[in-house]
Amino acid sequence: MAQAEKEIKDRFNDLMNDGRQALALGQTEDAHRLWRQAATLDPYNEQVWLSLLDIVQDDKDQRACLENIVQINPKNVQARRQLNKLDALEQRRSEMEVSRIAALQVERLRKRKLVMRALFLGVAIGLSGALFGIVASILIYGH
Numbered sequence: 553m554a555q556a557e558k559e560i561k562d563r564f565n566d567l568m569n570d571g572r573q574a575l576a577l578g579q580t581e582d583a584h585r586l587w588r589q590a591a592t593l594d595p596y597n598e599q600v601w602l603s604l605l606d607i608v609q610d611d612k613d614q615r616a617c618l619e620n621i622v623q624i625n626p627k628n629v630q631a632r633r634q635l636n637k638l639d640a641l642e643q644r645r646s647e648m649e650v651s652r653i654a655a656l657q658v659e660r661l662r663k664r665k666l667v668m669r670a671l672f673l674g675v676a677i678g679l680s681g682a683l684f685g686i687v688a689s690i691l692i693y694g695h
Contacts (some may be wrong), residue, residue: 564593564600571603580607598624605631611638 567594584607598621605617615638621631636647 553639562591567593568600570604575607583607586657595620596624598628605634612640614638 567586567590572588574580574582574586578597584604585621587600587603587607590597591604594600601617601620601624605621608614608617615635618631618635618638621628622635625631
């Protein structure tokens with residue numbers, strides 16, 4: 553192994569160990585930073601992505617970790633399952649958003665119809681009042 557490769561491997565191992573120690577001390581931000589550095593040194597190391605997966609909270613970050621894990625090790629059944637769960641969750645969120653938008657559109661349409669009916673009724677009442685006034689004045693005052 554060349555000296556540069558050994559130095560990179562040693563640095564990677566140091567970063568991974570320091571990240572574990574930081575996590576053990578409850579310093580998740582430090583662990584995250586250290587493991588991200590390790591991932592730049594060896595992006596094809598499954599362990600670094602498994603470690604990052606343990607501390608990231610965002611679905612997007614979890615997806616990135618899981619996709620990297622599955623790409624590195626297609627036989628990692630647990631990562632595939634978690635990725636499938638994320639897919640299902642995103643699908644449900646998407647369906648809920650579509651339903652919410654559809655409900656808003658139905659509500660807008662209902663309100664629009666209600667306003668149109670009220671406007672029509674107002675005009676009809678106004679015209680009938682005017683017509684009543686004309687008829688009443690003709691009957692009262694004659695021609």
